[in-house]
Amino acid sequence: MNLTIKTLIKISICTVFALLYNINVNAQATLVQKTIDKIKSYKNLSYQHLSKVKESFTNDTLTRQSKNFILKAPDDKTLGYLYRTETLNKAGNSVSTEFYNGKNLIRINQADSTYLIDEINGKAVMGLLTDLNWIKDFAVKQSSKMVIANDTIINAITCSHLIINYRDTIINNEHLYTRFHLFIDKVSDMPVYLIRNVRSADIGNAVTNYYSKDSYFDYKFDQNDISVADWVIPNGFHEKIDEPEIPLLPVGSIAPDFVLDGVDGKKITLSKLRGKVVLLDYFFVGCYPCMLSLKPLNSIHEKYKNQNVAIVSLTERDNEKVVAEFRKNYNIKYPIYVNGRDAVKSYHVRGFPTFYFIDKEGKIANVFVGYGDDFEEKVTSVIDKLLK
Numbered sequence: 211m212n213l214t215i216k217t218l219i220k221i222s223i224c225t226v227f228a229l230l231y232n233i234n235v236n237a238q239a240t241l242v243q244k245t246i247d248k249i250k251s252y253k254n255l256s257y258q259h260l261s262k263v264k265e266s267f268t269n270d271t272l273t274r275q276s277k278n279f280i281l282k283a284p285d286d287k288t289l290g291y292l293y294r295t296e297t298l299n300k301a302g303n304s305v306s307t308e309f310y311n312g313k314n315l316i317r318i319n320q321a322d323s324t325y326l327i328d329e330i331n332g333k334a335v336m337g338l339l340t341d342l343n344w345i346k347d348f349a350v351k352q353s354s355k356m357v358i359a360n361d362t363i364i365n366a367i368t369c370s371h372l373i374i375n376y377r378d379t380i381i382n383n384e385h386l387y388t389r390f391h392l393f394i395d396k397v398s399d400m401p402v403y404l405i406r407n408v409r410s411a412d413i414g415n416a417v418t419n420y421y422s423k424d425s426y427f428d429y430k431f432d433q434n435d436i437s438v439a440d441w442v443i444p445n446g447f448h449e450k451i452d453e454p455e456i457p458l459l460p461v462g463s464i465a466p467d468f469v470l471d472g473v474d475g476k477k478i479t480l481s482k483l484r485g486k487v488v489l490l491d492y493f494f495v496g497c498y499p500c501m502l503s504l505k506p507l508n509s510i511h512e513k514y515k516n517q518n519v520a521i522v523s524l525t526e527r528d529n530e531k532v533v534a535e536f537r538k539n540y541n542i543k544y545p546i547y548v549n550g551r552d553a554v555k556s557y558h559v560r561g562f563p564t565f566y567f568i569d570k571e572g573k574i575a576n577v578f579v580g581y582g583d584d585f586e587e588k589v590t591s592v593i594d595k596l597l598k
Contacts, residue, residue, distance in 0.1 A: 241370055243346055248398075252432050253282050254281045254431075255279075257430070258277055259277075261275070262425075263422045264422070266418050277298060278293070278337070285312075286312040292311060304320065311441045311442075314327050314329055315329075325449055326450050338426065342401070356374050365402075367395050369394055370396055371391065371393055375387070376388040376390060386409050386411055387408070387409050390404065405423050406420070415505050415541045456560075458559075458579075462574065463573065465568045466553075466556040467481050468550075468552060470548070483520050484572050487519045487520070488568040489519070489520070490522050490557070490567075491563060492554060492566075495533070497563065499580055502585075506589070508543050510589055510593070518570065522545070524546070524547045525547075569596050
């Protein structure tokens, strides 16, 4: 079969694009694989990790510093490593420790000399290695969403710069994205920064901006004083026994009265709402399932605002300023109250969000914990029955 000139040109162009694609994939995956291989080459390593997280929910920056240890463990069939992290206070002293010993995740609290044991896969706690393996796999599967940018100098360190565009779309004229920036020291091949930028409209009634920056530094390799003996529960520590969980208030019982402070300076009590169906929404700013409930709660508020229904959203963690900004940013129509500690305690609330329904006579009519896709349907069904 004879091939025309045009056919040969098309084949050549396709071949070139295929080669360029493979080079692109290999370059991105190789960059991260080189770091993974470097870590695997050591018997052990330690490093410091400084995490800074800023959310648009509160505009606060949460900082956490830890010292981490990785020990090669060929006999561990799950991961091949043991992992330990020590959370540090501002003075640099360890206040708690958790480690994966090949079987369980052990959490140690120095303050009360107690420990907890969780049955958990080690991959869930291998922060640095888990992130690197995820990025490498993403580079292989979706290389078109990754770019190797120009080298960047950070604190006098020349770094390779990998940009991962995990999500990039426009919805309702809003530019939404999830973008990662990984910076790797070109000399040591160790990560320096992992930055996450997220702009999302998936929760609440507004666009949410999320920013986190993980800094990795003070690397030490193949230290002689690190061994399996460091992955044991210290002498004198005892297992922490959780107190029995107090059940939620039973249906039919009298709802305890409470006093809550509104962001407008006005107080509210349950007794003043007698004769209305009351929906108590226990939440706190930044709680993910709580955030998912914002839009349906707004809708429910609009539906029943001219009827004998009151939504009382309350928080024990957030102050007036945070709540006022939160309501404005997320266009929340229903009231939110603060200083809810006593109400949390008297209603035996342990998980968030928790929703109590109180009938017109002041009795508990229903209660459920958490958020589901059928949330609005469930809530309106309960309220409609209570109104009748």
